[in-house]
Amino acid sequence: MSIVKVEGLYKTFADYRALDGVDFEFKHGVLSILGPSGCGKTTLLRCIAGLEVPDDGAIWIDGKVQTDIRKGILVPPYSREIGFVFQNYALWPHMTVYNNVAFGLKLRKVPDRDIRRRVLASLDLVGLPKLEDRYPSQLSGGQQQRVALARSLAMEPRLILLDEPLSNLDAKLREEMRVELKKLIKKVNISAIYVTHDQEEAFVISDYVIVMERGKILQYATPDDIYNWPAHQFVASFIGRSVLVDGQVMQATGDEMKVMIPDFNRAVLTCRRPNGVAVGETCQLVIRTSEVKLSSRPFEQTENVLQGVMTSRDYRGGLTDHRVQIGSREIVVTSHKLCPMISVEGDGNKVFLYVDKGAISVISDQPAVSAQAAAH
Amino acid sequence: MLAGSLIVTPVIIVIVRSFTTARLGAAVGFSLDNYMRVLHDPKILPMLQNSIVYAGGSALFGTLVGAMLAWIVARTNTPGKTLVELMPLYPILMPPVMKNIAWVLLLSPKSGILNNMLQQAFGIDHPVFNAFSMPAMIWVFGLTCVTLGYLFLLPVFLSFDPSLEESAYIAGSRPMRTLLRITFPLAIPAFLSALVLNFLRGLRSFETPVLQGSPGGIDVFVSKVYDSMSIDYNPGLATAYSAVLIVLSVAALILYVRTTRFSERYATITGKGYRVKVVDIGWWKYAAFVAVFVYFLIGIAIPFVVLIITSLIPYYDYETFMKFPTNVDLASYHRVMHHPSFVSGLYNSLALSIVIAVVTVFAGIVMAFTIYRTKVYGSKVFEFIGTIPLAFPPLVLSLGLIIAVIDSPFYNTLWALGAGLFIAYFPYALRNASGAIVNIHRELDEAAWVHGARWRHVFFRVTLPLLKPSIAGALFYIFIEALRNIDVAVLLVAPGMEYGPVTLFEYFRVGQWAEAAAGGVIYLVILIVTVTIAKFVFNVKFSL
Numbered sequence: 001m002s003i004v005k006v007e008g009l010y011k012t013f014a015d016y017r018a019l020d021g022v023d024f025e026f027k028h029g030v031l032s033i034l035g036p037s038g039c040g041k042t043t044l045l046r047c048i049a050g051l052e053v054p055d056d057g058a059i060w061i062d063g064k065v066q067t068d069i070r071k072g073i074l075v076p077p078y079s080r081e082i083g084f085v086f087q088n089y090a091l092w093p094h095m096t097v098y099n100n101v102a103f104g105l106k107l108r109k110v111p112d113r114d115i116r117r118r119v120l121a122s123l124d125l126v127g128l129p130k131l132e133d134r135y136p137s138q139l140s141g142g143q144q145q146r147v148a149l150a151r152s153l154a155m156e157p158r159l160i161l162l163d164e165p166l167s168n169l170d171a172k173l174r175e176e177m178r179v180e181l182k183k184l185i186k187k188v189n190i191s192a193i194y195v196t197h198d199q200e201e202a203f204v205i206s207d208y209v210i211v212m213e214r215g216k217i218l219q220y221a222t223p224d225d226i227y228n229w230p231a232h233q234f235v236a237s238f239i240g241r242s243v244l245v246d247g248q249v250m251q252a253t254g255d256e257m258k259v260m261i262p263d264f265n266r267a268v269l270t271c272r273r274p275n276g277v278a279v280g281e282t283c284q285l286v287i288r289t290s291e292v293k294l295s296s297r298p299f300e301q302t303e304n305v306l307q308g309v310m311t312s313r314d315y316r317g318g319l320t321d322h323r324v325q326i327g328s329r330e331i332v333v334t335s336h337k338l339c340p341m342i343s344v345e346g347d348g349n350k351v352f353l354y355v356d357k358g359a360i361s362v363i364s365d366q367p368a369v370s371a372q373a374a375a376h
Numbered sequence: 377m378l379a380g381s382l383i384v385t386p387v388i389i390v391i392v393r394s395f396t397t398a399r400l401g402a403a404v405g406f407s408l409d410n411y412m413r414v415l416h417d418p419k420i421l422p423m424l425q426n427s428i429v430y431a432g433g434s435a436l437f438g439t440l441v442g443a444m445l446a447w448i449v450a451r452t453n454t455p456g457k458t459l460v461e462l463m464p465l466y467p468i469l470m471p472p473v474m475k476n477i478a479w480v481l482l483l484s485p486k487s488g489i490l491n492n493m494l495q496q497a498f499g500i501d502h503p504v505f506n507a508f509s510m511p512a513m514i515w516v517f518g519l520t521c522v523t524l525g526y527l528f529l530l531p532v533f534l535s536f537d538p539s540l541e542e543s544a545y546i547a548g549s550r551p552m553r554t555l556l557r558i559t560f561p562l563a564i565p566a567f568l569s570a571l572v573l574n575f576l577r578g579l580r581s582f583e584t585p586v587l588q589g590s591p592g593g594i595d596v597f598v599s600k601v602y603d604s605m606s607i608d609y610n611p612g613l614a615t616a617y618s619a620v621l622i623v624l625s626v627a628a629l630i631l632y633v634r635t636t637r638f639s640e641r642y643a644t645i646t647g648k649g650y651r652v653k654v655v656d657i658g659w660w661k662y663a664a665f666v667a668v669f670v671y672f673l674i675g676i677a678i679p680f681v682v683l684i685i686t687s688l689i690p691y692y693d694y695e696t697f698m699k700f701p702t703n704v705d706l707a708s709y710h711r712v713m714h715h716p717s718f719v720s721g722l723y724n725s726l727a728l729s730i731v732i733a734v735v736t737v738f739a740g741i742v743m744a745f746t747i748y749r750t751k752v753y754g755s756k757v758f759e760f761i762g763t764i765p766l767a768f769p770p771l772v773l774s775l776g777l778i779i780a781v782i783d784s785p786f787y788n789t790l791w792a793l794g795a796g797l798f799i800a801y802f803p804y805a806l807r808n809a810s811g812a813i814v815n816i817h818r819e820l821d822e823a824a825w826v827h828g829a830r831w832r833h834v835f836f837r838v839t840l841p842l843l844k845p846s847i848a849g850a851l852f853y854i855f856i857e858a859l860r861n862i863d864v865a866v867l868l869v870a871p872g873m874e875y876g877p878v879t880l881f882e883y884f885r886v887g888q889w890a891e892a893a894a895g896g897v898i899y900l901v902i903l904i905v906t907v908t909i910a911k912f913v914f915n916v917k918f919s920l
Contacts, residue, residue, distance in 0.1 A: 051822050077825040084826040090819035094841045103837075104827030155827060 001063045002027050003159050003191040004048060009057035011043055011215075018043040019054060020215035029207035030185055032194045036238070040215040041195045045161050048193065049084050050077035062158050078107075083152025083160035087167060089144045091136035091151075097123070098132035101151045122150040125184065142173050149181070153188060160185070162194045166201065178204050199239050203227070211235045227288075230361055236286040243287045243331045252279050259285060259362075265327040267306050271360040284363040287331075291359035294322055294333045299354045306353040324351055419595060427596040427624065430513055430585070431578025437518035439571045442525020443563065445671060449526075450533035451559075452657045454664040459672040460526070466676050467523050469903060471860040473877065474896045476587045477884055478679030479516045481686055481697075481893075483507035489682065492694040508592025517584045519675055521574040528570035532563050551655060568635040576628040579621065580769035582863035587884060597621040601771055605867055611779050618772040626767050683900070686893035708894035712883075718895055721874035726902075728790060728875075729858035732797045737850045739798075740805025741843060744813045745835060749821060762806040770800045770863040778867050788870040796864045801854045808853075812846035813839065845915075852910040856903060 002025045011019040018040040033041040046052035048059055050066065053074060059067040061082065066075045091100050101119045110118070123129055126146040136144055145165060152160050165181075166174045182205045185192050196202050202209050203223040211219045211226065211234075218232040230236035236244055247259035250268060257273040260266055269285065277283060299305050308326035322333045333353065417423075449457050482490045485503040494504045506512060540562065544554040585599040595603075597617055604614035657664065689696050690705045712718045743762060747755045765773060774796045778787075786792045816839065824834045840847075865875040876899065883892040910916040 049822075049826055051825065076830075077822070078828045078830055080826070081828075082826060084823065086819045086823055088817065088819055090817065090823035092820055092823070092838055092842075094844075103824070103829070107828040107833060151823075151827065 002060070003062055004031075004193065005060040006044075006048070007058045009044070009047060009054050009059070011040075011047065011052065011054045017215050019047070019057075022057070022212075022215070022217055024210060024217060024220055026191070026193070026208065028191050030182070030192045030194060030205055032196055032202035032206035032209045033212060034196060034199060034202040034209055034238075035212035036197055039212045041197075041212050042163055043215075044212070045163055045193060045195050049082060049161055050075060050080050051084075081155070081157055083155055083157040085145075085148045085152055085160065085162045085165045087164045089136075089148040089165075089168075091144055091147055093136050095135075096132065097128070097134050097136070097139070097147050100136070100147060101132075101154050103151070104155045118154050118156075119150075122154040123147075125153060125188070126150045127180075141169055142177065145169065145177065149184070153184075158190060160190055160192045162192060164196055165194075167196075167198075174201070181205060211238065213238075228358075228361060230286055230363065233284055233363055236284075236361065236363060241289050241332070241334065243289055243329065245285050245287065245329065247283055247285050249277055249279050249281050249283060252277060256357075259283065261285070261327075263327050263329045264306055267327070269304050269306075269355060269360060271357050271362060274362050277362070286361040286363060287355055288359045288361075289331055289333050291356060292331075292333050293354040293356075294324070294335065295352050295354070296349065298352050301354060304355045304357065306355065308351055308353060310349050310351050322351075324353065326353070423595050423597060423600060424620075426510070426589070426594055427579060427598075427621075429510060430517070430589070430594075430596055431575045431581075433510070433514035434517035434521050434578045435571050435574035437514055438521020439525035439528075439567060439574050441518070441671065442522040442527075442570065443529045443567055445522070445668065446526045446529035447533055447559075447563075448664045448668060450530055451536075451655050452661060452664060453654050454657070454661045454668060456665050456668055460668050467520065469900065469907070470676055470679060471877075471899070471903070472517075472520055472581070473583045473587070473860070473862055473881060473884075474683060474900065475516055475520065475679055476583050477880075477889070477892055477896060478682045479512070480507045480588065480884075481682050481692070481889065482678070483512055487692070487694050489694060489697060506592070508588050508594075510594055513584050513588050513594065516588065517578060517581055520581075521577065522671070522675065524574055524577070525567075525570045528566050528573075529563055532566045533559075536562070555655075565635065569632065572628060572632040572635050576625060576632060579624055579628060580771075580863075582769075582771055582866070583881070587881075597624070598769060598771055601769075601775065602866070605775065605778075611775065614775055615779075618769075618775060621769055621772060622767065625769060629767050680900075683893050683896055686890055687897045689890060692889040692893070708890040709898070712891050712895045712898070715879075715891075717871075717874045718876065718879050718891075720872075721869075721876035721879040722898070724790060724793075724874060725859055725876035728794055728797065729855045732794060732801065732858045733851045733855040735794075736798055736801050736805040736854055737809070737847055740802060740807075740809040740850070741813075741840070741847070743806055744809035745839060748810060748813050749818075749834075749839070750831070759806075759810075762803055765799050765803050770796075770861075771867065773799050774864045774867045788873055790873065793865055793868045793873070793875060796868050797858050797861060800861070800864045801857060804857075805850055805854060808846055808850045809843065812843050816842050848910070848914040849916045852906065852914070852916050856906060859902070859906075860899060 005025045007023050009019045009022040011017075020040070022040075022044060033044060035041045043052055047054045047057075047067065048061070054067065054069060056069050057067070058065065058069070058071075058073075061080060065071075065073055066080055067073060092103070095103070098119055101122055102115050105115045105118060119132065120129070123132060126149050128143060128146050128150065131139070131143065131147075136147065139147065145168075148165070162181075166177050169177060178201050185205075194202070194205055196205075206223065209219075209221065209223050209226050210217050211232075213234050219226055219230065219235045221229070221231075226235065227239055230239060233244060236242055245261050245263050247261045247269070249257050250260050251258040252273055255273050256270060257277060258268050258270050260268050271285065293299070306326050308324040308331075311323045311325050311330065314321040314323070316334075318336065320335050322335065324331055324333060445460050448454050449460050480488070482488055483505040484507045485491060485505070488503065488505060488507060491503040491505055494500060495502075536559070541554050541558055544558045545551075549557065580598065582598055582602070585594075585596045586602055588594075589596055590599045590603070597620055601614050601617045601621065604610050604617060685697065685700045686692050687708055688704050688706070689700055690703060690707050696703065740762075743758055746752050747759050777792060777796050777799070781787045781792045781795075786795075820838055820842070821834050824838050829837065860877050861875075862877045862881050865878050866881065869875045869878050876895070880892050880895045880899070883889075883895060
């Protein structure tokens with residue numbers, strides 16, 4: 001049984017369409033909803049929580065219908081038995097940490113002794129023992145975030161929804177917290193839907209990722225698949241550092257094909273061939289620049305080597321960005337301090353780039369939800 | 377719903393009644409007679425002129441003084457600024473009617489203290505000042521307008537981005553020129569807002585026109601509405617005068633909304649953290665200090681002292697007043713405390729003010745919660761209804777109410793008076809609660825819902841506790857306002873059903889000035905105790 005199932009969800013605010021026919025089903029684990037701001041990801045989460053009423057569509061949680069607009073079913077948020085962690089934590093400032101966490105348990109008339117046990121256990125779980133008498137204003141951002149999480153976990157929900165919970169923390173703390181959050185969710189063994197605009201965060205935390213844009217799901221797959229096989233131009237450009245170029249299939253044999261890139265001085269690149277792509281067709285290639293090798297001397301390989309001119313090098317501490325002009329395009333290749341890749345002095349020099357087949361993804365007319373994810 | 381209909385009824389009645397011929401209780405017939413009478417009244421044009429000169433003059437005078445004081449406090453190194461910083465408390469400690477009484481005692485042509493002093497000192501044989509003239513009305517009500525001018529302009533000067541002035545300096549402008557060309561022009565929108573709002577208050581004001589205007593033969597619409605009821609006992613005529621007053625008020629209110637929008641476009645607050653730059657105005661700071669001190673004397677100290685002395689002498693005339701303190705006598709206090717209408721009025725005003733404060737604040741919170749936090753159909757309409765009374769002078773609202781209840785068992789009861797006060801103060805309670813509720817992040821409610829709370833839980837466990845500070849403020853504010861209310865209560869009181877402030881007002885009208893002063897001081901003591909409790913026990917900040 002799926003923990004969440006969403007069918008035909010539509011939601012419009014004034015003249016802005018936040019959800020435009022969203023369907024997906026999710027069995028267990030952690031699912032991230034990833035997309036730029038305004039793509040509808042938070043609206044989707046709020047519809048699942050019952051905080052927003054969609055214009056049309058249906059939502060099931062744990063097999064039970066929660067929203068079905070056509071049948072007039074709308075279970076209120078307080079009866080959905082889920083957890084929700086808000087972006088700003090939404091801790092009640094007039095209650096102590098203990099009372100914040102105990103709030104929902106008291107409403108459910110859980111006996112006092114059990115409340116105490118569960119509150120303290122949740123605070124312990126999130127690593128905040130002995131802070132139960134403090135008020136939210138006396139806590140740091142990271143601690144408030146943990147209290148918000150403890151408040152949801154204390155309810156022992158089947159599903160916890162998280163709306164960009166780490167976005168208010170500083171970069172270092174955010175990196176620590178996302179690892180911790182993942183461990184914690186796995187430990188209590190519940191399912192979670194995690195909304196974020198940070199690709200790296202989504203990949204670290206989740207088992208599956210939904211990429212959204214303009215109220216539509218563009219791709220629903222594992223992080224690995226999304227990274228290696230972006231199904232859509234937008235997904236490719238949104239995920240990681242990559243360059244998107246138009247190409248024409250010159251030759252197709254077995255599971256490989258050669259594609260000519262007009263923008264790269266008509267250079268030819270060999271890459272994996274998606275099903276059904278034929279000679280003469282146009283396609284788009286996504287080149288992950290983090291996987292491109294750069295050298296001032298020619299490579300031993302003859303295939304997939306491009307020639308360009310280095311226009312500048314931007315020093316970023318441990319990393320260096322190399323800007324290379326190839327034909328009419330400029331691409332940025334980043335090298336690490338420990339593997340400098342290149343020792344070119346000055347600008348305007350000729351450089352060689354080796355693009356491994358694995359660093360190239362092809363976008364053709366594939367379905368948005370990849371087969372691997374749909375199977376879950 | 378109940379609150380809504382309570383507010384709408386008197387408004388409709390005033391408008392309908394203005395088109396009828398009937399006197400109270402008699403048959404009703406549709407007629408334009410009242411309007412014809414109003415329009416053919418030869419005094420209508422002078423009255424219109426008086427209303428505008430009085431309201432406009434006081435507004436201009438008060439707002440200008442308030443703006444200057446705000447600038448002095450916010451931006452200059454004037455010594456003794458603290459006297460002005462306490463200004464928000466002045467109107468609370470010195471209710472309008474007390475101010476009128478004090479200034480009439482000072483400026484009355486025959487027995488006025490100041491007139492007699494000047495006459496004796498310089499051997500002049502005619503009074504220099506006349507408390508019952510237009511300039512005196514503007515003077516007294518203008519002093520009331522200073523606070524609002526100050527409070528509107530203080531944040532403008534305090535939040536002023538110094539880089540706006542600094543760039544003028546760099547462009548070669550000297551401090552004085554910068555002040556005139558940059559600082560003051562940027563404050564104009566806020567100044568206009570305060571000016572128009574003070575003008576509106578002038579149109580609605582009751583005490584000054586009735587206590588100082590009417591005796592001097594200077595009629596404005598408010599005093600005419602009052603006379604039509606208290607002398608002619610002709611509600612039709614009163615409502616017709618009211619209708620003209622309402623038109624003027626609504627016009628001023630529209631103007632106010634427009635100037636406020638205009639001032640938003642002029643926003644000088646950039647959200648960047650910076651410190652307000654205090655300008656060294658050199659020797660001018662001593663002139664500014666004198667101005668501040670004179671304002672303190674005129675605005676609060678002198679009227680206060682005059683009132684207290686008058687309450688402590690056997691009776692009021694100039695000679696007796698000047699013999700103070702050799703003739704200290706508590707006879708006035710003794711008389712008022714044994715006067716049944718003052719004692720019952722004091723009790724009624726205390727009891728009713730407490731009840732009204734609690735009911736109004738609670739109703740305001742419930743309505744604001746309904747409007748902003750629920751999806752109840754048509755709740756936005758209540759937002760509009762709740763603000764209607766702002767456009768209607770309180771006297772007019774109580775006029776509508778008295779016509780509404782005249783044939784009912786509520787006539788001449790505390791219920792009618794309570795309803796009048798409720799209508800008058802509900803808009804404040806609603807606006808206060810709305811502002812506070814809007815400031816509570818919606819996620820705090822939503823977090824409660826997803827953790828199992830229903831509406832009642834959200835309201836009682838999250839919203840209400842978070843509203844505590846603003847509830848305390850509103851309770852005290854409405855209690856204080858209701859406790860000294862005259863313009864709503866004056867038409868709704870009856871023998872045996874008195875209201876303290878109205879009794880004081882009547883003492884004064886019939887010339888019992890010492891009793892009026894003694895009663896006034898009793899109210900001042902109650903107000904001071906209340907304000908002290910509010911400030912130090914409940915940490916309430918008084919702004920308006």
